[in-house]
Amino acid sequence: MVKQPIKENSLVLIPLRRDYFLKKFIMKQLTYSLLALILLASCSSSIKRVYVLSKGPATVDEAAKTISAKDGTGHEEKVVNYTDATTTIQLDAPAGKTSVTLTDKGLYVLNVKNDTIIGALQNYTAPKLQQNLLTQEDLKLKIDSLQQLVAGKIVSKEKNFFILPNQVVKITDNLEAIIVTPYHQMRSAEKVDGQAPEVYRFYSIREIRETIGKLEELTKPTTASEPAKK
Numbered sequence: 001m002v003k004q005p006i007k008e009n010s011l012v013l014i015p016l017r018r019d020y021f022l023k024k025f026i027m028k029q030l031t032y033s034l035l036a037l038i039l040l041a042s043c044s045s046s047i048k049r050v051y052v053l054s055k056g057p058a059t060v061d062e063a064a065k066t067i068s069a070k071d072g073t074g075h076e077e078k079v080v081n082y083t084d085a086t087t088t089i090q091l092d093a094p095a096g097k098t099s100v101t102l103t104d105k106g107l108y109v110l111n112v113k114n115d116t117i118i119g120a121l122q123n124y125t126a127p128k129l130q131q132n133l134l135t136q137e138d139l140k141l142k143i144d145s146l147q148q149l150v151a152g153k154i155v156s157k158e159k160n161f162f163i164l165p166n167q168v169v170k171i172t173d174n175l176e177a178i179i180v181t182p183y184h185q186m187r188s189a190e191k192v193d194g195q196a197p198e199v200y201r202f203y204s205i206r207e208i209r210e211t212i213g214k215l216e217e218l219t220k221p222t223t224a225s226e227p228a229k230k
């Protein structure tokens with residue numbers, strides 16, 4: 001039998017094995033997965049988590065990057081996540097109109113109250129144990145620390161914060177840190193792998209002055225009641 005020569009420009013069908021298509025499918029899926037991971041990593045590496053603290057409800061438009069607030073009643077808070085490399089937020093608050101810019105990944109506190117917010121990193125102690133451990137010296141140290149915070153003498157590099165109206169401050173790189181906002185109490189916080197959680201407690205100036213007054217009352221000496229006269 002004589003084989004016919006293959007003519008030029010003729011179509012030749014080459015049988016392909018099934019595993020060829022399987023390998024091609026797997027490679028495509030791996031490529032898509034890798035692209036998804038890269039996209040996820042790029043977004044997570046630039047997340048800016050913002051605690052918006054206001055007096056009365058604030059209106060937050062995450063897409064338009066605008067926040068408006070009025071001088072209402074009661075403490076309100078909202079948490080917003082931004083993923084842009086640089087985020088500029090337009091503010092319309094009781095302290096006036098302005099803008100703030102976030103450039104670094106991390107956790108922020110934005111104050112749109114018409115009042116100063118004061119806060120600090122707190123060492124974890126179980127509430128019951130904390131009450132038992134407080135001495136007169138501890139109370140005096142706490143009062144002194146709070147008074148310095150009110151006066152704005154302690155700066156953020158020492159993990160203490162003095163946040164003026166219409167100001168945003170980066171608190172930490174840790175997005176999972178615990179933020180205890182004004183007029184809230186931290187009842188408990190679980191340790192993770194034996195490590196104390198990263199907790200920041202914030203107050204309004206009015207609240208912190210009330211706290212100083214209460215602590216000062218505890219430092220006053222108690223007098224034993226005089227015996228009844230016969």
